[in-house]
Amino acid sequence: MICCFKEVPKSQWPEKLHDPNRTSVWINSRFLVQEFHEDGGVIRLSVNTREQELAGRWKDGISWDTLQEIKNAVGYADRDAVEIYPAERDVVNVANIRHLWILPEPLPYAWRRDS
Template identity: 85%
Template sequence: MICCFKEVPRAQWPEKLHDPSRTNVWINPRFMVQEFQEDGGVIRLSVNTRELGLAGRWKDGISWDTLQEIKNAVGYADRDAVEIYPAERDVVNVANMRHLWILPDAIPFAWRRGN
């Protein structure tokens, strides 16, 4: 179970990774979550583990259940989110990081409890 995310004060965000669309950062002992404001009222959550593997990259292996718990824990339990699997020509994979796009409106094609 995911719990206890702590908001990271802006003064402690890494300067070399400055991004004006970043609006929040949370950490707990296992994960870091960064929030970015995207066009059209979309919010992007970037999620990575805080543990480094042998190659110096964040360890991989964040499950769907864990991503759902993280989305809820940082305040978006009432919102739909999507994870994108782009066309091969558009793949950007520079870190073991997962991205959830929190949409401003409910997704019309999502499965709903009771459907």
């Protein structure tokens, strides 16, 4: 179970990696979550583990269940999110980071418990 995320004060964010769209950062013992406000009311959550592999990359292997728990734990339990698998020509894979796009409106094609 995922719990105990602490919001990181903006004064502690790295200046070297400044992104004007970043609005919040949370951390717990296992994960770093960064929130970015994108166009059209979409919010992007970038999630990575805090553990590094021997090569210096963040350890991979964040499950669907874990991403769902993280989305809920940082305040978006009531919102739909998507993870995108782009066309091959658009793949950018430079770090073990997962991205969830939190949508401003419910997805019309998502399964619902009451449907």
